[in-house]
Amino acid sequence: MTWLTTIWARVSGAPALALLWALAAALVLYVFVTGGYLIAVLHFAAIYVVFVTGLNIFMGFAGQVSFGHNAFAAIGGYASAVLTATYGWEPLPAAAVGILGALVCALIVGYPTLRLRGHYLAMATLAIGLIVYEVAVQWQSVTQGYMGISGIPPLGIGRWTVTSDRALLVWLAGFAAVMVLAAAGIRHSRLGRAFVAVAGSEDAARALGIDVARYKLIAFLISAFYAAVAGSLFVHAVGFVSPEVFGLHMVVLAFTMLYVGGIGTVAGAALGALVIALLPETLRRFSEYQDLAYGGLLILILIYAPGGLASLSGLSFGNRKADA
């Protein structure tokens, strides 16, 4: 468990980061106690923390672009939904099938395109996102088209299930924390350094003996894994899935979270997901001006913190430890 102590040393060595963890924990605790609609908002936030943290490994660490990670979430989500609701599988093996399917799909898309430089991959990912969406709409015998699948059972193993909203919140928050820590572990490993080197300069990375195409593919697969996990969690948390759930808006939302939080840093990705998920709720008091306030705030953040929220607190620059 040395990696755990290493991560802890990094977390505790950076006050700004420790504060962030404490705030997130306090938020979960507060909502856990007060309950109400905010619980559902935090469910959603925790799932997006997983999704965006994975996307950050590919886009932030390895410096690539994907417009189609919603496809991997859809594959994970639909596999979970169909296998549990229609065929009565357990959530865990159903999610495993979904994750495997997403990885195979990522391998098929990524292997040829990641050898090329430039925007080929971005275009290919955009295509895969649209294709998976169309499949979800058209393959009615399995996905029930626009109608969607309802009655998806909650998370659980055997007879033990997570039925209450509060219990689900604890599980999702814990799960998100583990996924974030895993991403931090990757960032500070040999693998993570190779990713960041690829993002910095492909030629310089190659000249050091780093197989660029291979590491791009590995980053792509890891982020597809995160996306599929998020997709599975989502359908179990909501109990319903339709093609719209994993539409292109998911990509737009994830990009917003990534850039507002601070792309490239683990803390930034998680922070962005939390803030953007909670923002519409906190702006509710502006009633009809809510969208205006939301848009205005995003613009302000991007003007005054172009490196994302994480850059404001010194989480992304100036100190290696803070980079976790």
Add this chain to the structure above:
Amino acid sequence: MTPTSRRVLEVGALSARYGYVEALYAVDLYVDEGELLAILGPNGAGKSTLMRALMGLVATDGEVRFRGASVPRHNPVHAAAMGLVLVPEGRGIFGPMSVAENLELGAYLLNDSREFARRYERVLALFPRLKERLSQIAGSLSGGEQQMLAIGRALMSQPKLLLLDEPSLGLAPRVVEEILEKLGLLNREGLPIVLVEQKAPLALRLARRAYIMSVGSIAAEIDPRTVKSHDDLAHYYLG
């Protein structure tokens, strides 16, 4: 003729093109064991392309033999594993990572922590300024420090031949002096070095031999001791 066993690098009829543009045409050259070779020439002569071609970063025709073995074409990872290391033009520092992480990446192909520690100590002894900045983000270093880091990172892989593309680019004269001094030291310890420079006088002070490049090929080989003035070089640059 020197016996071929002393050759570290032998290049025969090396050509490279970007699309339709021939950037390198039938280049022949060699580097001897322990030698510091300078490659001079004006902007656009193909010096950087030559470095990239040797490293396998561009597709080429022709032959590159390194320490008696043929270097496979267009395979920089293999070339790096053979001990050929390039410090690219513009340094190629990984800005968002710390100085320590950049150095760790230099030894990417190494899987031996004791050997790693040995190399690490050596690089930090050579460039004490890096030691003071280990946890600093590489992008926040000064230009000179970044160049030191780029060289230090290359040394972490324990190269058998070090290729340097314009290390003086954009640096203050005093810093250039310091870096050249370190290169001279490394060379005297036995490391063969190929130094690409636009600023000929700098390179000629260190080099035992120099090639002058012009429009994609080698125009001349010169002995720095015989170059008495700038005028001797000028006609290579000015045609």
